Amino acid sequence: MLVGQPKLLKEVNRDIIKDMIFEEGPITKPELAKVSNLSLPTVNKIVDGLESDGVIRQDGISGSSSGKKAKRYVANEKAGNIIILYYLNGVFRSCLVNAVGNKIYERQAEVNCETGELALESAYGAIDELMRISEAEIRAVGFGVPGVVKSDKRITNISAIPGWTNWKLEEIVSERYKIPVFVENDVKLTTVGYYHTFGQKDGYLKEPCRDMVYIYIGKGIGSGIIINGSLHKGFSSFAGEFGYLAPFEEMEKKDYAQGGGWLEDKIQYFLSQNENGSQADEKYMHYIAASIVGYIVTLNPEVLVLQGKGLDEDKISVLKEEIKRYIPEESLPGFYINEDEECGINGLINFCMANLSTTKQFVLKSGV
Numbered sequence: 001m002l003v004g005q006p007k008l009l010k011e012v013n014r015d016i017i018k019d020m021i022f023e024e025g026p027i028t029k030p031e032l033a034k035v036s037n038l039s040l041p042t043v044n045k046i047v048d049g050l051e052s053d054g055v056i057r058q059d060g061i062s063g064s065s066s067g068k069k070a071k072r073y074v075a076n077e078k079a080g081n082i083i084i085l086y087y088l089n090g091v092f093r094s095c096l097v098n099a100v101g102n103k104i105y106e107r108q109a110e111v112n113c114e115t116g117e118l119a120l121e122s123a124y125g126a127i128d129e130l131m132r133i134s135e136a137e138i139r140a141v142g143f144g145v146p147g148v149v150k151s152d153k154r155i156t157n158i159s160a161i162p163g164w165t166n167w168k169l170e171e172i173v174s175e176r177y178k179i180p181v182f183v184e185n186d187v188k189l190t191t192v193g194y195y196h197t198f199g200q201k202d203g204y205l206k207e208p209c210r211d212m213v214y215i216y217i218g219k220g221i222g223s224g225i226i227i228n229g230s231l232h233k234g235f236s237s238f239a240g241e242f243g244y245l246a247p248f249e250e251m252e253k254k255d256y257a258q259g260g261g262w263l264e265d266k267i268q269y270f271l272s273q274n275e276n277g278s279q280a281d282e283k284y285m286h287y288i289a290a291s292i293v294g295y296i297v298t299l300n301p302e303v304l305v306l307q308g309k310g311l312d313e314d315k316i317s318v319l320k321e322e323i324k325r326y327i328p329e330e331s332l333p334g335f336y337i338n339e340d341e342e343c344g345i346n347g348l349i350n351f352c353m354a355n356l357s358t359t360k361q362f363v364l365k366s367g368v
Helices: 007-025 029-037 041-053 117-133 171-177 186-198 262-273 279-300 313-323 343-356 357-364
Strands: 058-064 069-075 079-090 091-097 103-110 137-147 181-185 211-219 221-227 303-308 332-337
Touching: 007 041, 007 069, 007 211, 029 069, 029 186, 041 058, 079 117, 079 262, 079 343, 091 117, 091 332, 091 343, 103 117, 117 137, 117 171, 137 171, 137 186, 137 221, 137 343, 171 181, 181 186, 181 343, 186 211, 186 221, 186 303, 186 313, 186 343, 186 357, 221 279, 279 313
Parallel strands: 079 137, 137 181, 211 303, 303 332
Antiparallel strands: 058 069, 079 091, 091 103, 211 221
16 A cells, blocks of 8 residues: 555556556546546546546547446547667667557668667667657657666677677666666567567467467577566576577587577577588577477476577477477477567567556556
């Protein structure tokens, strides 16, 4: 309970009602009162305030069998925009996103990765351009980066932009623009995007799932983990750093803890040596299969999604046969391949919109 904090309680209630309208609208005041367990007079006051501030708008009238009619409310898509920058292969995919999560403008912006400062200037240029274009207030900026974003906001293991190592990008960019900035790992964002786009109702999966592992294998390797419907990052945000899995054979004397990881070194070697399939390819598939076994015995996910170079249905069949040597068949997850390049962008949009609702997050964590 938020005893003695009436101002914060009002903010909490306003945030809850706003989020319900954004997520469930069109919805009426009586429906909001029923779902939120707030009194109808309280809901009336909050909704009227949100409408007056331009955050929400009316969307017609709802009738009932008793003849009573009530106004329906939805999010006002012009209530404020979000800027997102998703790094991929030397460019930012930069997008302007409206208040309901729809992209309204998109372009690619080159990134100068020679130094951290030059990469930052590239980001500023992309942000400034979108700010000039936007006809609404910018509510936040989000970054998807190919590195580990630690719990203290530092970025590590970012080989694509090494100058950003140990930078707190959120703080740096927020200080310049005086708005919230959110930064997350690209594979974790892709995991969230896939889960919300294809892992739920009417998606690729036959049934909604609660637990999922997403594995990416390309220029870098990594994974994202969904447990009970939420992204799992671990206490130091290191969960899912697939490339650091322990060796499956005698390993050479090398300090892998400083970056890359043993498995990442091995997989990158096989990818560079072999394009069309050979003994090296078989070894590569063996490493992937052994890694997946580790995920299955630890997490027992319902779904395992793979994205990567050379992965197709035939290779998935090979992987499954290899994994069956170690895991009872009834414990195998459903296997899927993702080729949709929008999952990372969609995950970043979802991530930013969720983080803008900080009061609601406080409520959920506190059990208020």
